[in-house]
Every structure is written in C-alpha cells, then in structure tokens.
Amino acid sequence: MRSTLALSLLVSASVAQAALTITNPTSSSWWVAKSANTLAWTCQDSPSNQFTVLINSPTMASPLAIIAQENNFDCSKIITQDQASQPAGTGYTILLADPLNNTNVYATSDPFEIKALGSAYPSQVSSSASSGSGTASGSGSAASSTSTSTKKSGAVGAGVGVGGMGVVAGLVGLVFGLAAL
Known part of the structure; x- marks a missing residue:
C-alpha cells in the first residue's frame, strides 16, 4: 500500500513538472499593435x-486561433501582424491548446497589454526557458540559459532555439549592412 502511494505521488509530481509555461508575453512584457511580436514558452517536458496558439481578451466572444499547429520544440515564434492584428488594449491572454480540442488548454499566459502602434517595446524581454534556447542581441551573441531580446526603433528581435541562431545571425548581418549604407 505504501509503495503504491509513493508511486502515485511520484507520477503526480512528474506530471506537474511537465507543465507548459508561456514566458512571453507577460504583464511586464507587452506586445505592440500591428507589429511583429515574440511568443515564447518552455519547451521541455511538454504534454504535447x-x-x-490562440489569443483571447475580455472583449472577444471566444479565443481566436493565430497558429493552427505549432511545434513545441521551437520554443519561440514571431507573431506577425497578419497572424494577430488585435487593437491596443489590456487583458489579452495567449492560450496553448490541443490542436484537436481547443478547450483542452495546456498553458495560459499572464494577462498582457497590446500597446498602440509606434509604442516602444519593453527594453528587455526575458524568458525562463531552459537550456536549448539562445540569446539574440545586436551583437549576435549567444547564451545557453535564457532568451533575451532587445527591440529599438521598430527593429524586431526574438529569443530563438539553437537551430534558429543562423537565421538571427543572418538578419543581424543584414541590418548592420543596411545601416552602413
């Protein structure tokens, strides 16, 4: 009986650790309307x-799907203005749900704000994504434990997985090349 109880508690603890968590946007890391914005999540030990990916707000009748099927291992995604064009407002949440049953929600973000077009991005977007994520910055440097992005003057940055660092490096080179002109 004791071993059954211990095994049950161990399985319950394991399932609790397998929770998916949205790390961006947050209450202190907003999105900007009609702009490219970063969505990030923990991508280890996911239930799926x-x-x-759905977006919801108190003013919406029901959540709106913005990505039909997203791979968990991506860890982050740039959400374009074509995917999510909600107006400026507060109380928005992102939902990560079962692709076959959107009422089976794996994770819900903290309520966040979408600021008006032209608003400044947060000076630093941090996520607690575990190893396997990288750091994208103006210098193109990489780290292994956090995902950080700085956005200025409308430039778009994103914390991406190691596989996406080549894309980030290419974009950084392109931006610096255009700035030199």
Whole structure:
C-alpha cells in the first residue's frame, strides 16, 4: 500500500513538472499593435509535441486561433501582424491548446497589454526557458540559459532555439549592412 502511494505521488509530481509555461508575453512584457511580436514558452517536458496558439481578451466572444499547429520544440515564434492584428488594449491572454480540442488548454499566459502602434517595446524581454534556447542581441551573441531580446526603433528581435541562431545571425548581418549604407 505504501509503495503504491509513493508511486502515485511520484507520477503526480512528474506530471506537474511537465507543465507548459508561456514566458512571453507577460504583464511586464507587452506586445505592440500591428507589429511583429515574440511568443515564447518552455519547451521541455511538454504534454504535447504540437499545440494550437490562440489569443483571447475580455472583449472577444471566444479565443481566436493565430497558429493552427505549432511545434513545441521551437520554443519561440514571431507573431506577425497578419497572424494577430488585435487593437491596443489590456487583458489579452495567449492560450496553448490541443490542436484537436481547443478547450483542452495546456498553458495560459499572464494577462498582457497590446500597446498602440509606434509604442516602444519593453527594453528587455526575458524568458525562463531552459537550456536549448539562445540569446539574440545586436551583437549576435549567444547564451545557453535564457532568451533575451532587445527591440529599438521598430527593429524586431526574438529569443530563438539553437537551430534558429543562423537565421538571427543572418538578419543581424543584414541590418548592420543596411545601416552602413
């Protein structure tokens, strides 16, 4: 009886650790309307390999799907203005849900704000994504434990997984090349 109880508690603790968590946006890391914005999540020990990304707010009748199927291992995604064009406002949340049953929600973000077009991005967007994520900055440096992005003058940055660092390095080179002109 004791070993059954211990095993049950161990399984319960394991399932609790397998929770998916949205690390960006947060209450202190907003999005800007009609702009490219970063969505980031913990991507280890997820309950699923794929999920649907939805956005919701108190003014919406129901959550709106903005990505039908997203791979969990991506760890972050740039959400374009074509995918999510909600107006400026507060109380928005992002939901990561079962692609076949959107009422089975794996994770819900903290309520966040979408600021008006032209607003400044937060000076630093941090996530607590575990190893496997990287750091994208103006210098193109990389780290292994956090995902950080700085956005200025409308430039878009994103914390991406190691596989996406080549894309980030290419974009940084392009930006600096255009700035030199």
